Amino acid sequence: MTIYDVAALAGVSISTVSQTLNRPDRVNATTRGRVLEAIEQLGYVPSATAATQARGGVGRVGVLAPFSSYDSYRRRLMGVLTGSGASTRDIVVYDNESAAASEAPLLRTLPVSGRLDGLLIMGLPVDDELAAHLTRRRLPTVLIDSGRPEFSSVNIDDEEGGAIAARHLLARGHTCFAFVQEPQESFAFVSQGQRRNIGFLAEMTRAGLGEDRVHTVLASNDIAGGRKALHDVLSRTPMPTAVFAHHDVLAAGVLLECRSQGVRVPDELAIVGFDDADIAEASGLTTVRQHFEESGRIGVRLLDGRLADASTPVQRIVLGLELVARDTT
Known part of the structure; x- marks a missing residue:
């Protein structure tokens, strides 16, 4: 053809x-x-692809992630680069603005173009059509911060992360909470924030508290969104005494606005973030730490294994989480 x-x-x-x-x-x-x-x-199959297949590859691996939306993927990329230190392959970075129900055009056409030996997809949902497409094209693919049964993956247990935050706040005597997260663009998949909320709510249920004790507040995905979210939190009845945010940037926005409004943290309002990003340490924010760089290193190692031997079994790696208690609780 x-x-x-x-x-x-x-x-x-x-x-x-x-x-x-x-x-x-x-x-x-x-x-x-x-x-x-x-x-x-x-x-x-484009003629260039056929030629490179005959040569045994083009010497490039693609990394696709919502880099412009979340700094956490930059840190994962640092792990990928560190893990690729001994390799002669180039790392080609592709930015995808945000997760969506249907695949981005770039995601479908990369395997067709034949310009990559392998692909790392980070934090983006892979639907049935795209999974079949990647499989048909025999492009070695590893997922980080997402999962499919066809591909090796590196993840955390987001629900357990939410439960960790809940147990920490419950142990400090809190009984009324707010969960701050960015709006869900599509309900065709379950986001990381939604899973963290599920885990948080499940822990409340185990503690004998109803879901009405957790108010969900939607906020734009930035510091300003976190600041604005505080006004929503303070307007709730009964007013929450603790906030759990989907990630540290939102939590930091809540914290900044507390300082601006004279809300005493943690005496009047406790705050927990997620990720342990640089902003969490700088602001003294209590958070749930995940290991971004390690996920990148493991992801590229799994991909290297697939590139060396296509029959390598699918592996699913789940990294641990830990609470880092600081000044906000």
Whole structure:
């Protein structure tokens, strides 16, 4: 099969097929979908891909994550780079703005273009169609901060993380809480924040408290969102005496606004974050620590294993969490 066959089946020019493979952002979604469907139907492999397969690879590994949305993925990338220190492969970084129900165009076209030997996907949901696509293309893929049965993965137990925060606050005598998280863009998957909330609520139930004792407050994914969330928290009846935030940036925003409004922390309001990012240590924030760099190092090691031997069994690594108690509780 040639690029001309793909173009004919999709009803487009060969230049459109080329753009779909190389610059998918320049092709409208409907046309791009027709081209990708034709590629899949025909089993088309670009000539450059066939050549590189014969040579045994192109010497590049892709890392795809919402880098511009969360600093935590930068830290995971540092682990990937550290773990790749002895490798001669280049690391190619792709930014995906945020998780969504349907796959981003880049995510579908990367395996088709044949310009990568392997792929690390961090923090993005992989649906059935995309998983089948990656499998058909035989692109070694490892997931970090997400999971699928077809691929090796490195994760934490987000529900247990929520439970850890709950147990810490319950031990300090709190009985009314707020959980601050960013809005969910799509309900086609369960986000990390939702899972942490589930674990938090489950621990409340085990302690004999109803879910009405936990108020969920939605906030934009930044310091300003955390600051604004405090006003919502203070307006609730009964007013929460403790806040658990989906991640440290939101928690830090709550803390800053407490200082601005004269709310005494932790005497009037305790605050717990999640991640143990740099901002948590700098602000004296109690948080649940996860090991970002380690997840990156392990992820690239798993990918190296798949690149060396495609028959390597799927592995699922779950990293531990720990509470770091500081000034806010």
